[in-house]
Amino acid sequence: MSRSEDSPSDFIVFRTPAKRDDRLDPARLYAQALDLVGKVHFVLEHTAARFYLRDRLDRAATAVAVRFARAESELKSNRWRSYREALVVITDVVTMLDIIDRQKVTTEDQALTEARALARSLLTDVRPLAALG
Secondary structure (H helix, E strand, C coil): CCHHHCCHHHCCCCCCCCCCCHHHCHHHHHHHHHHHHHHHHHHHHCECCCHHHHHHHHHHHHHHHHHHHHHHHCCHHHHHHHHHHHHHHHHHHHHHHHHHHHHCCECCHHHHHHHHHHHHHHHHHHHHHHCCC
């Protein structure tokens, strides 16, 4: 058999599987959301912001963890809905933390900085997942 007679089926093709991004692991995102709830709770204990803002931030941070828990339990093909909901709520959390920072009504600047960084990290991680659906 000459080289010109070789068909493509004579070759073995090895495909490298796509690298899995550990940042997008539902269990890791859920754990980070629980960390965010704890950081937000600590910030809220040390802030003089109005009750309405504190209450709304507390509910939103809790809702982020709930959305990730739902995403982890969903079928893989339906997770995008929970991620889209989480994206909306995380955006709210980031905005409210920015408002508290701007108002300078907390005695725990370091905790607020950590909560804002974690919320922004979650926001960055969830964007590509929310776009999948």
